[in-house]
Amino acid sequence: MLEINNLTARIGDTEILRGLSLSVKAGEVHAIMGPNGSGKSTLAQVIAGHQDYVVTGGTATFNGKNLLDLEPEERAREGVFLGFQYPVEIPGVNNAYLLKAAVNARRQHQGLGEIDAFEFLKLAREKMAMLGMDTKFLNRGVNEGFSGGEKKRNEILQMAMLEPKLAILDETDSGLDIDALKAVAEGVNSLRKPDRAIVLVTHYQRLLDYISPDFVHVLSEGRIIRSGDRTLALELEEKGYDWLREAANG
């Protein structure tokens, strides 16, 4: 589904990704871990198409299409979803408007008709109930005045409504108390499907107690230095990242 080969990218004059390769297949859950500044968030932003990151080499394809040629909205319509580490507050743009416009953009791309108001509301209510969200959030500005936990739930709500093929969740666990973390993790688990891939970008292994990944990768200085199964995450929890970095450099 997602094939990244020897990808290099910079922001401004700083090179952040330095030859990153990653292969993600449908149905798989991957966790990308690594110390601060290793390039985890950059990878997520580059896959989503953020204009501030300049790809300087390598390839990234999504279901055979050159991802790097596509505008951010085209990637979304193809089925790529980025759950933001810091969801943006957009006062004045209604949450329901965004959800509906997003669902319809995706449906139009798939050659389906627009969702009607009744159907939309029914779907939104159902997904919100699953995430333990009050429906009043539909009528608020996007993330406007939301708490940290509410913002992250709102990201998962968008993912649930959009039903992406590939979801990259950037530090979805950061800033969450245990109840919010459980609710978000349950939401993500309910969205695991054989035709959907999920990439979790996380600093701590805490999230992986609730969402069990098939693969764990360690990112350091812009490339993956170790891949393994979920036991690698436990090993990192115990030993930290330094032993791996020393091994990689040595």
Add this chain to the structure above:
Amino acid sequence: MKPAMLSIDSLKSAVLRLPDDVLSATRAAALANLDEHGLPTVQHEDWKYTDLRPAIDISNRWLADGAARPTGGDLSEAIVSVTGSIDADWLVIANGAIDMSHFNSSPGIEIERFSESAAPFVMDRPLADLNAALLQDGLRVQVHAATEKPLGLLIIDDANSGAAVTQVNVEIMVAPGCDVEIVEYQTSSGRDDHYANSVVTLDIGEAAHTGYVRIQERRIGHVQTGRLSVSVGKDARFAMASYDLGGGLVRNDVDIDLGAKGADLVCNGLYLASDGQHIDNHIRIDHRVGPASSSQEFRGILNGRCRCVWNGKAIVHKGADGTDAKQANHNLLLSDNAEIDAKPELEIYADDVKCSHGTTVGQLDEAALFYLRSRGLGRHEAIQALTRAFAADLVGRAPVSAAKTAIAALVDARLAELTLERTS
């Protein structure tokens, strides 16, 4: 460069050709004032950013051509389109001529024409003098009781038979204790140059409440200068909002006089401009006594090569203690070629006052834009959503509720068009 002077000789002969009637003396006095002072140039502080030469040029061509009242094309369809969009009792002035056929008389409203009664009071301002010098008629509206529907004032022009100029003058008096809503709607069409100069005088009686909406969607390229002079009585409330969506060169002068205790004023405005537009809002609020409060909030969205001006002046006169005056102006610039000249101004001669002002000029929030696009919204749709959000608050607070839906639709349509070309 086109001459910067209004041709007074041709103006004189045009005024002399008008029939001798109840307005003759007023026209002569205004003409004498104009002859002495002329029209302002960019040398005047109040006109520093707005050059009236396009208005002068159209006027001179129209005067040279015989200064006939423009006939224009058939406006009936355009009139119905406006009057059908806002449920109001409409007074229509089409190509300068009064058309009462869209007005349903209401027991609370009394209307007379200047030509059949008396001339209006003319404020000593150059454009008011120009208006009065060429005035052939006008309306005096007295509101004695609350009306069921808002009072509509549609000023509509069509220029298809050479350069044309129209003068509109309306006086509205709101009786003490009376609640009324008013919609002023200015629009124009036609391939030829057009200059519309309007004067609206509004006198709000003691403890009366008036909501006033101004919608301006003239053809881009047409010139409008519009004056609104308001006096607000004791314990009276005046809430206005202007929506400038079209026009080439547009200058709005809003003068509000708070001459009695307890007056409460809200003066808001939204201006949307793109290539070839120049929209200038000059507000002057005179706090003569206290306590009284005034609040201004203007917002602008600019794209392409255009210029907007906001000058919000509040003068707190000596002795106007207990004055509360607020000014805010926020601008969103979508292009490097767009210019905003924002000038908050407070002149305070009283001791016990609360005054504040704030101005911001910003660009589109790139993080928000990326967020929306990452959800599948196209770039244009995302920019539209963000600009609509910037304008939404002022649309929602339109002080005439019957006009809100129409204003929202006009703003949406204008933003859809304005955001299409993003030059940087």
